Amino acid sequence: MSVNVAVMPGDGIGIEIIAEAVKVLDYYRAQGRLDITLNECPVGGAGYDAAGKPLPDETLALAKASDAILFGAIGGPQYENLPRELRPERGLLALRAGLDLFANLRPAILYPQLVAASSLKPEVVAGLDIMIVRELTGGIYFGQPRGINTDASGERTGFNTLVYKESEIERIAKVAFDIAMKRGKRLCSVDKANVLEVSELWREVMIKKSEAYPDVELSHMYVDNAAMQLIKWPKQFDVVVTKNLFGDILSDAASMLTGSIGMLPSASLDANSKGMYEPIHGSAPDIAGKGVANPLATILSVAMMLRYSLRHPQLADEIEAAVGRVLDKGLRTPDIMAEGCKQVGTVEMGEAVLAEL
Ligand code: IPM
Numbered sequence: 001m002s003v004n005v006a007v008m009p010g011d012g013i014g015i016e017i018i019a020e021a022v023k024v025l026d027y028y029r030a031q032g033r034l035d036i037t038l039n040e041c042p043v044g045g046a047g048y049d050a051a052g053k054p055l056p057d058e059t060l061a062l063a064k065a066s067d068a069i070l071f072g073a074i075g076g077p078q079y080e081n082l083p084r085e086l087r088p089e090r091g092l093l094a095l096r097a098g099l100d101l102f103a104n105l106r107p108a109i110l111y112p113q114l115v116a117a118s119s120l121k122p123e124v125v126a127g128l129d130i131m132i133v134r135e136l137t138g139g140i141y142f143g144q145p146r147g148i149n150t151d152a153s154g155e156r157t158g159f160n161t162l163v164y165k166e167s168e169i170e171r172i173a174k175v176a177f178d179i180a181m182k183r184g185k186r187l188c189s190v191d192k193a194n195v196l197e198v199s200e201l202w203r204e205v206m207i208k209k210s211e212a213y214p215d216v217e218l219s220h221m222y223v224d225n226a227a228m229q230l231i232k233w234p235k236q237f238d239v240v241v242t243k244n245l246f247g248d249i250l251s252d253a254a255s256m257l258t259g260s261i262g263m264l265p266s267a268s269l270d271a272n273s274k275g276m277y278e279p280i281h282g283s284a285p286d287i288a289g290k291g292v293a294n295p296l297a298t299i300l301s302v303a304m305m306l307r308y309s310l311r312h313p314q315l316a317d318e319i320e321a322a323v324g325r326v327l328d329k330g331l332r333t334p335d336i337m338a339e340g341c342k343q344v345g346t347v348e349m350g351e352a353v354l355a356e357l
């Protein structure tokens with residue numbers, strides 16, 4: 001089966017890390033194991049530079065026509081003073097909304113070789129394997145009304161709306177329960193039901209959905225407690241499902257348990273498993289262009305893409321195993337550098353993964 005993938009490097013280190021990830025796909029194509037066409041297009045600040053907006057029409061059209069999207073990172077200091085609707089982040093949010101990518105899977109896995117890179121004690125994080133399922137196209141990120149109003153006295157009020165329809169909660173619940181079934185069969189729904197009505201509804205829908213999954217043990221946790229428990233004893237979690245904003249925050253916290261945000265891939269899926277794949281880190285303007293960014297999160301995002309959207313689980317396994325062997329050999333980008341290891345740059349790391357493949 002021939003597949004089309006839209007490649008969106010974006011800004012900052014996005015360009016460097018995507019180049020390494022593309023080498024992996026090129027390698028499989030050259031081997032004849034993957035019939036794939038890659039189409040590169042601008043997004044974020046690059047979209048603004050090319051077409052005057054962060055999600056150019058042609059980029060959205062290409063994304064819609066593709067089987068999957070490989071996304072780098074967006075943003076940079078030169079774009080920070082643009083009007084809100086032209087900022088790079090808007091390009092990413094518009095892609096998520098425009099393609100209905102409501103299910104964001106953010107695995108936090110600690111590679112045994114990186115135990116020392118975590119800021120927590122080895123016994124707290126060794127063997128860590130959590131899947132955070134973040135709702136991605138609803139909640140306070142997209143709720144209306146939103147804005148900043150000025151009253152007669154000249155005082156301004158900023159406001160956003162945290163809103164979820166039952167159907168939106170239902171569909172993310174289904175994704176989370178299905179994933180829990182394939183893993184440890186434990187699902188923790190994180191909410192703020194002690195304060196927010198929308199969380200009360202969220203909890204009700206989760207409980208209703210659990211009737212269809214008698215084998216999955218459903219628990220509930222308030223988000224403040226979840227933040228604490230993630231740091232205290234993260235291994236209590238198997239699958240976590242939560243709203244857009246809570247998932248944004250908790251997934252950054254979870255990433256640090258694994259040593260580096262530079263290691264974590266993500267998938268954002270629609271109802272038909274079409275998806276966008278990206279590292280969870282940002283465009284890191286401070287190190288952009290220096291050739292030191294860790295490409296592994298992006299390479300692991302390619303593995304997720306092969307598994308979830310392109311139906312090549314064998315190739316996904318191979319890539320993940322190759323990353324493991326590169327770490328075994330002691331190669332480290334600066335973000336995961338440890339004593340006794342060999343420090344390498346972005347390209348060397350990418351080449352090392354290719355060599356293992
Ligand atoms: C993420 C990022 C984005 C988000 C930003 C860049 C809009 O932090 O993917 O977690 O808030 O969702």
Ligand code: MG
Binds near residue numbers: 249252
């Ligand atoms: Mg985030």
